[in-house]
Amino acid sequence: MQRRDPFQVIKEALAKTLVFFYPLAGRLREGPGRKLSVDCTGEGVLFIEADADATLEQFGDALYPPRCIYGSGEMINCPLLLIQVTRLKCGGIVFALRLNHTMSDATGSNQFLSAMCEMVHGAQTxxxxxxWERHILMARNPPQVTCSHHEYDQLADTADNIPLTMKTHRSFFFGPADLSAIRGLAxxxxxHCSTFDVLTAFLWRCRTIALQPNPNDEMRVIVIVNARNRFNPPLPRGYYGNCTGYSVAMATAGEISRNSLGFTLGLVRKAKANVTEEYMRSVADLMVIKGRPWYTMVSSILPGKKNGEDGILVTLCLPTPAMERFEKELESTFKEQSNGGGDAKSPLSSL
Incomplete structure (x- = not known):
């Protein structure tokens, strides 16, 4: 059987899927108070076909920071979904996607991609x-902020004046033995806590130690929570809009450095527990009252991870000297665990 052109297969599946996810083919409009709405114009999405004079093997195993797809820097009156398919010399392809988070979150985008895959295999629906029931998360009338939302604190950024040329991006792979060793520190x-909780708390502590801030400086970690099941009743199955809560755990650098992993782990768990239905209603009301403010990243870490068959890949960007200290902190931690009889190796060895 002759192999079909992957460009055409993906493009056809995308077109069929957009019939069911039609708002993604529209455009965002901004109204009074920076209120966003979707104009279902059917203008479509941005689909880019490209060829690269390289093989998949040449890319290596390192995970690099994502780059903006051409023409995708704006949000208002622009395509809401951008897909680029790059054909490689070896016959493989690279599939890149950029989705506007105003429209959907990771759960919603996974639902969309799963639907695309079903269309590739011949499904009709x-x-x-x-x-698409965005009214479920509309602000109340009158709006009332009933919870603390430190993720939207407007803080002066006095620390991060270091240019990107003086920063280092690294990716760290944590296998089962590594994750077990970290859990053993709690x-x-x-x-019994989730892997996400344990690893986030561990990275927050290591990063704080590596940065060497003033002991009285406030350090934050933003915890992303899928709030679909925090509602009573839960949101409808198939809801693909953004239903993500951004909750913040905070402590001083001195507290984080002096205490064990249990301290930061407890704060991460508390931050996750804060995301309730009332919390999400309060966020929606805050958006109306304050005109859709930006969430702050000052003195914060926003954990990112990629689950694989054998572990979790984490990306991190730090000033170069701090990255060196971060690596040493990891090596020291896993060396101590291996001396105690564990099987863990430093994630540095797995890059």
Whole structure:
């Protein structure tokens, strides 16, 4: 059987999928108070076909920071979904996607991509019907902020004046033995916590130590929570809009450095627990009252990870001297664990 052109296969599946996810083919408009709405114009999405004079093997295993797809820097009156398919010399392809988070979150984008895959395999409709009921998360009338939302604190950024040329991007792979070793650092009553909680708390602590801030400086970690099941009743199955809560755990650098992993782990768990239905309603009201403010990244870390069959890949960007200290902190931690009889190796060895 002759192999079909991957460009054409993906393009056809995309067109079929957009029939069911039609708002993604529209355009964002901005109204009074920076209120956003979707104009379902059917103008379509941006689809780019490209060829690269390289093989997949030449890219190596390192994970690099994402780059903006051409023409994708704006948000208002622009395509909401951007896909680039790059054909490689070896016959493989690279599939790149950029989705406007005003429209959807990771859960929603996964639903969209799953529907596309079903179309590739001949389906006529998605197995999970997409639900566009954005009114569920509309602000109340009158709006009332009932929770603390430190993610939207307007803080002066006095520390991060270091140019990108003096920063280092690295990716760290944590395999099962590494994750088990990190979990072993937690107190017994917290060892049942999720891998996300344990790894986030561990990275927050290591990063703080590596940065060497003033002990009284406030350090933050932003915890991303899928809030679909925090509602009563839960949001409809198939809801693909953005339903992400950004909750903040905070402590001084001195507290984080002096205390064990259990301290930061407890703060991460508390931040996740803060995301309730009332919290999400309060966020929606805050958007109206303050005119859609930006969430702050000052003195913060926003954990990113990629699950694989054998572990989790984490990307990080730090000033170069701090990155060197971060690596040493990892090496020291896993060396101590291996001396204690564990099988963990430094994630540095897995890059």
């Amino acid at each position: 998605p197995s999970i019907q997409p639900v 107190p017994p009553h917290l060892r």
